[in-house]
Amino acid sequence: MRAACSRTIDMAIPFPHLLHHDRSQPAASPPSCAARSQDELKRVAAHRAVEFVQSGMVLGLGTGSTAAHALDRIGDLLRCGALRDIVGIPTSEWAAARAAAAGIPLSDLNAHPVVDLSIDGADEVDPALNLVKGRGGSLLREKMVEGASRRFVVIVDESKLVPRLGASGLAVPVEVIPFGWALTLRRLRSLFEGMPGFNLKLRTAATDAKANSFDENVFEQEAFVTDNKNYIVDLFFEDGIHGDLNLISDEILRITGVVEHGMFLGLASSVIVARKDGVARKDGVAMMEKKLNGI
């Protein structure tokens, strides 16, 4: 069997603060991975997640540099015959193109309203496995596909772990419709008025979600446009989001003009974290089986 067909990976040392929850392989190899780059860590997390993929599954295909490793891996396993009869539901135009290049057959949520397993990266993961996603702009389709999944496995390197959502100081994205975007932005500003260190801006195509400059003279023609032809308003919290996340989510979604936000609350079934000295899995409460049976 070719190397690409092996279903196991080469790194399995418990991740200390997740040790209690780790149901992955027992500790094995020494930390020969000390010099692993961040991208190698993403690959390790992705390959571990792909071990959950079984032939015949409908798979939610994530977006981003970590998910890319999962897509490539699934493609390799299909090519060598270790997997078969997979149907992929891409979470973005980017994921569709990458998956097609990897040889993964594609479909959509209309044809497959229940997804067996989704695998995707995240921008932030808090201790309760709530996520921030969408710094690549794909939050809406991701939330639709991953919310329709029996199981949603998140793959991250250790840099994505935060004590509370927003605490990285980077963007918490909100997708808004272009019509009246400046009014929607003002309403979002009012919602968080008084929160120390809060700021927000329309995402532009020239910069990415990580660029934190608050130029009020952004021209609309520079706006970043999502796959759904919407805009993104990025929220920034100096010390993360304090307060009841579900309440804050409801308040954001109640603003007319907001389509969706990038906080994924209670959606992750498991998070696989790869860091230089090990990889581990933490399981959350979000096993979707029961809810989806009602569809």
Ligand SMILES: O=C[C@H](O)[C@H](O)[C@H](O)COP(=O)(O)O
């Ligand atoms: O819109 C982008 C997605 O939410 C990504 O899953 C997220 O940004 C993580 O991407 P990466 O794996 O490249 O850090």
